[in-house]
Amino acid sequence: MDSIVTTEDTIAAIASAINIGKGGVAIIRVSGKDSINSCKKIVQTKSKYAWQSHRVFHGFIQENKQNKFIDEVLILVMKSPNSFTGEDVVELHCHGGIILVNKVLKILLSNSRVRLANPGEFSQRAFLNGKIDLTQAESINQLINASNIRSAELAFSGVQGEIKKKIEDIKNDLIQVLCEIEARVDFEEDFTDFDYIKYLKNIKKVKEKIKLLIENSERNSYIHNGISIALIGKTNVGKSSLLNLLAKKEKAIVTNIPGTTRDVIEVNLTINDIPMKIIDTAGIRETHEQIESIGIKKSFGKIKESDFIIYIYSLEEGFNEEDKKIIKEIPKEKLISIVGNKKDLINSKNINSNDLKNTIFMSIKNNDGEGLLIDTIIKKCGLKQLENINIFINERHLKNLSACLSNLDDTDEIVQNRLPFDLLSIELRDGIKNLSKITGQELTEELLDNIFSKFCIGK
Numbered sequence: 001m002d003s004i005v006t007t008e009d010t011i012a013a014i015a016s017a018i019n020i021g022k023g024g025v026a027i028i029r030v031s032g033k034d035s036i037n038s039c040k041k042i043v044q045t046k047s048k049y050a051w052q053s054h055r056v057f058h059g060f061i062q063e064n065k066q067n068k069f070i071d072e073v074l075i076l077v078m079k080s081p082n083s084f085t086g087e088d089v090v091e092l093h094c095h096g097g098i099i100l101v102n103k104v105l106k107i108l109l110s111n112s113r114v115r116l117a118n119p120g121e122f123s124q125r126a127f128l129n130g131k132i133d134l135t136q137a138e139s140i141n142q143l144i145n146a147s148n149i150r151s152a153e154l155a156f157s158g159v160q161g162e163i164k165k166k167i168e169d170i171k172n173d174l175i176q177v178l179c180e181i182e183a184r185v186d187f188e189e190d191f192t193d194f195d196y197i198k199y200l201k202n203i204k205k206v207k208e209k210i211k212l213l214i215e216n217s218e219r220n221s222y223i224h225n226g227i228s229i230a231l232i233g234k235t236n237v238g239k240s241s242l243l244n245l246l247a248k249k250e251k252a253i254v255t256n257i258p259g260t261t262r263d264v265i266e267v268n269l270t271i272n273d274i275p276m277k278i279i280d281t282a283g284i285r286e287t288h289e290q291i292e293s294i295g296i297k298k299s300f301g302k303i304k305e306s307d308f309i310i311y312i313y314s315l316e317e318g319f320n321e322e323d324k325k326i327i328k329e330i331p332k333e334k335l336i337s338i339v340g341n342k343k344d345l346i347n348s349k350n351i352n353s354n355d356l357k358n359t360i361f362m363s364i365k366n367n368d369g370e371g372l373l374i375d376t377i378i379k380k381c382g383l384k385q386l387e388n389i390n391i392f393i394n395e396r397h398l399k400n401l402s403a404c405l406s407n408l409d410d411t412d413e414i415v416q417n418r419l420p421f422d423l424l425s426i427e428l429r430d431g432i433k434n435l436s437k438i439t440g441q442e443l444t445e446e447l448l449d450n451i452f453s454k455f456c457i458g459k
């Protein structure tokens with residue numbers, strides 16, 4: 001693997017998040033064979049623990065050749081191979097903020113043996129030196145970018161190797177099947193009846209494991225990216241009131257004038273630990289008013305873009321032809337629920353039970369029905385099942401898992417037509433290769449660049 005990327009250089013970067021006025025400590029990370037020497041040149045220390053591995057010691061940063069200290073730091077040396085990258089690593093714990101830490105980095109980089117790290121280069125080195133596999137590297141990035149606690153928990157289980165474990169488990173199943181097939185390819189004369197039933201049973205089990213991961217991945221992107229839910233309906237039915245109720249804040253203007261909301265209003269919320277984007281839209285009606293027309297066009301756009309829709313109508317007015325016309329524009333699988341609002345204005349006996357089976361009757365104004373609506377959202381979005389998800393499968397994993405599944409599907413035909421074993425062996429090998437791409441045992445330079453360039457500098 002060394003041929004793919006050279007890790008000869010010593011690299012340095014600020015590894016902590018930096019902001020003016022924020023953070024008491026900022027960390028510069030240096031990795032590579034010159035890391036200790038290059039730091040020795042800029043650090044003055046009297047500590048008895050100085051430059052020992054896995055010891056924290058105290059020192060001052062000295063501006064080159066001048067007898068001036070510019071920062072007081074703690075220094076942590078981690079000698080190869082017992083470091084994150086597997087190389088010699090030094091961390092300089094400087095004072096926080098931006099100005100000083102950048103100055104320290106600049107002094108360090110004035111040494112020609114040290115250069116600024118590329119995005120993700122520390123993680124890339126950790127991967128190339130066998131400290132982590134590709135899924136762990138990706139999970140580190142996901143963890144850093146997690147926007148909610150569920151997403152962070154899933155990312156952390158990936159950092160701990162849970163994705164790798166699952167993929168290796170499936171791969172081992174396939175290797176076992178392959179071994180049996182290969183033995184037959186080599187000693188075909190000894191070959192008695194091949195147990196096709198057992199073969200198909202084994203492959204079916206493997207396929208089920210893969211399918212489960214694929215199914216979960218569709219839902220776990222909700223955890224990471226959130227679910228977008230658009231509130232759609234005619235004017236004055238209570239869409240903005242519902243947004244405010246869910247947000248527990250006056251996010252949108254509510255009036256009794258039809259056509260109050262003219263533009264899209266998006267609010268990010270966390271409901272049951274799941275990030276949700278609730279989208280209030282302009283009420284849909286025939287209008288010649290230019291601004292309102294643009295708003296209504298956007299409402300239809302949101303029907304297309306959002307993951308799910310809640311359709312709202314007024315019970316006072318009743319569900320009528322116009323509502324039917326708008327609902328026709330909503331794909332069935334996206335419609336979480338129909339809300340009949342303003343229950344307080346009607347006698348409940350007047351609700352036409354024919355009306356709509358999956359209607360939730362609410363009085364948004366009186367905060368009546370919110371719990372039921374949230375339960376329905378959770379159920380309809382498959383969020384209950386999310387509780388069983390313990391790893392995050394990303395697009396890249398998904399692509400390779402699907403490719404492996406299609407290799408296994410192809411073997412069905414070979415078995416059915418009793419085609420030669422070596423064909424079976426080729427497909428199984430390809431399937432295993434596709435799994436190896438996930439963990440990074442099958443690697444190309446392009447893949448490496450692609451993954452690590454998405455990281456930020458210092459990771």
Ligand SMILES: Nc1nc2c(ncn2[C@@H]2O[C@H](COP(=O)(O)OP(=O)(O)OP(=O)(O)O)[C@@H](O)[C@H]2O)c(=O)[nH]1
Nearest residue numbers: 235236237238239240241259260261283363364365
């Ligand atoms: N009686 C009653 N009035 C409600 C209820 N929910 C909303 N309203 C009132 O209905 C009117 C319209 O509410 P909005 O939330 O602005 O309705 P909207 O669907 O956003 O309307 P547009 O932005 O015009 O499309 C306001 O006067 C609300 O106070 C309810 O449950 N009961």
Ligand SMILES: [Mg+2]
Nearest residue numbers: 239240260261
């Ligand atoms: Mg509104």
